[in-house]
Amino acid sequence: MSTATARSAPSARAKRPPGPRPGRPAAALAEADLRGRILDVAEALFAKHGFDGVTTRAIAQAAAATTGMIHYYFTTKQALFDAVFARRADVVNAERLAALSAYERDAGDAVTVEGAIAAFLRPVLAKLAAGDDGWRNYLILIAQAAHNHEWGGAVMTRAFDPVVERLIALIRRALPHAQDADLYWAYYSLSGALMLALAQTDRIDRLSNGVCRAMDVAALEPRMIAFAAAGFKRVCAAPTQPA
Amino acid sequence: MSTATARSAPSARAKRPPGPRPGRPAAALAEADLRGRILDVAEALFAKHGFDGVTTRAIAQAAAATTGMIHYYFTTKQALFDAVFARRADVVNAERLAALSAYERDAGDAVTVEGAIAAFLRPVLAKLAAGDDGWRNYLILIAQAAHNHEWGGAVMTRAFDPVVERLIALIRRALPHAQDADLYWAYYSLSGALMLALAQTDRIDRLSNGVCRAMDVAALEPRMIAFAAAGFKRVCAAPTQPA
DNA sequence: AGAATAATTAATCACTCGGCCAATTAATTT
DNA sequence: AAATTAATTGGCCGAGTGATTAATTATTCT
Numbered sequence: 050m051s052t053a054t055a056r057s058a059p060s061a062r063a064k065r066p067p068g069p070r071p072g073r074p075a076a077a078l079a080e081a082d083l084r085g086r087i088l089d090v091a092e093a094l095f096a097k098h099g100f101d102g103v104t105t106r107a108i109a110q111a112a113a114a115t116t117g118m119i120h121y122y123f124t125t126k127q128a129l130f131d132a133v134f135a136r137r138a139d140v141v142n143a144e145r146l147a148a149l150s151a152y153e154r155d156a157g158d159a160v161t162v163e164g165a166i167a168a169f170l171r172p173v174l175a176k177l178a179a180g181d182d183g184w185r186n187y188l189i190l191i192a193q194a195a196h197n198h199e200w201g202g203a204v205m206t207r208a209f210d211p212v213v214e215r216l217i218a219l220i221r222r223a224l225p226h227a228q229d230a231d232l233y234w235a236y237y238s239l240s241g242a243l244m245l246a247l248a249q250t251d252r253i254d255r256l257s258n259g260v261c262r263a264m265d266v267a268a269l270e271p272r273m274i275a276f277a278a279a280g281f282k283r284v285c286a287a288p289t290q291p292a
Numbered sequence: 293m294s295t296a297t298a299r300s301a302p303s304a305r306a307k308r309p310p311g312p313r314p315g316r317p318a319a320a321l322a323e324a325d326l327r328g329r330i331l332d333v334a335e336a337l338f339a340k341h342g343f344d345g346v347t348t349r350a351i352a353q354a355a356a357a358t359t360g361m362i363h364y365y366f367t368t369k370q371a372l373f374d375a376v377f378a379r380r381a382d383v384v385n386a387e388r389l390a391a392l393s394a395y396e397r398d399a400g401d402a403v404t405v406e407g408a409i410a411a412f413l414r415p416v417l418a419k420l421a422a423g424d425d426g427w428r429n430y431l432i433l434i435a436q437a438a439h440n441h442e443w444g445g446a447v448m449t450r451a452f453d454p455v456v457e458r459l460i461a462l463i464r465r466a467l468p469h470a471q472d473a474d475l476y477w478a479y480y481s482l483s484g485a486l487m488l489a490l491a492q493t494d495r496i497d498r499l500s501n502g503v504c505r506a507m508d509v510a511a512l513e514p515r516m517i518a519f520a521a522a523g524f525k526r527v528c529a530a531p532t533q534p535a
Numbered sequence: 536a537g538a539a540t541a542a543t544t545a546a547t548c549a550c551t552c553g554g555c556c557a558a559t560t561a562a563t564t565t
Numbered sequence: 566a567a568a569t570t571a572a573t574t575g576g577c578c579g580a581g582t583g584a585t586t587a588a589t590t591a592t593t594c595t
Contacts, residue, residue, distance in 0.1 A: 242481035
């Protein structure tokens, strides 16, 4: 599964900068331009059923379009998926980098592990807490990618590595004696915890018999921050004591 | 996606307890009975490409069989998947319960969070560390199921809830003042960390530039135990301080 | 041995898949 | 208004898809 965001003109018909051009009927109500509608619908269906679980026909029907239009705007089912994935990646990256920078500025020399992790998590968990279905579907997509065995590692690395490096650099200031391996292993656990939350399964609801609800971000967020911060400190403090 | 392990006779041809019957050619070398070969091959392909990414023909070819044989033994592609998932579930559950019981017996009143978590994780991480490809593929399958948005919650609950309840009960003995919500939320993070490790992506390898390798269970295990234990203690100690 | 049952093959069914294209309508440019 | 370009339709293609079946071979039972 490649991840190239855009491809040059496929072969025959060259298509100019797609998307609605000025002077259109001004799209009434919930109806947007077709290209955007396809992206939204594909995002939702890919999140629910995975790449191979969705057909271009299903996407077309849900977007009130034809399969021809999907190939007209995106050339290929794979390219459509890549476009969906790429669309929001820059947004979330920018917000996270801004949050980390803001925290770094405000904390001065008093950087804490809790503060760094909170800045790292909050922008994403905010999207989860907000009612926006588009963002929620996108987060599910990220969680899927993170656990995809064939192209997951590559996609996640390309999309989110810079932010992670930034987080680790910040935590390193709070834990000056930490070794690189410990920092990365600790992040591995944090990342796993976050990805499971983004997947928005109802597992925790079932397991806890309703005591916890997966979408209760207000309850989840402080506990995930506390859990991960304590984990980081412990792993990076001790000299890797074998259990 | 249903998860019923077996179905009664489909419709026409009733099939008696499948599987090789005694008195067979004694299966030379790596060649096993066909039913088992199909299960192994399906396990590997489902782990690599997901349910919808695999065709019955691909499974048949890899198992040196025909699609007819797949339906002869398993009736349906879905039933084959369920059979793959169910095959090893009992084994890992039994080992985990035994490990938890053994620890509980040995620890007496001195139950620690670290000890309980170690008993919970070790049987699974041991499968990951061992060279057995069959088990490794199965663990990838579990990680996929845990993040599947449509049937993930149900499958995981049915398959692994008892062991988790056992773990939480044990941790509760080490943290008598812990509240249920905190215990479940903390387990949520632990579960996420474990699932990401089971997915066996090369993300951590890339991110850490080779400092950490995802398959280095000897390095992962003590850190995951330490991380989660510290997290549990912290989350369950404080009165849910908002960040 | 022969009868009965299990395992296996190869062919086939009715659909669905992603992708493509000629033709048509709508908008923009000159 | 005419010419040009963009957006869109509907039908079609060849290649699979999961599933089924009759016929054949192997094995077990009596």
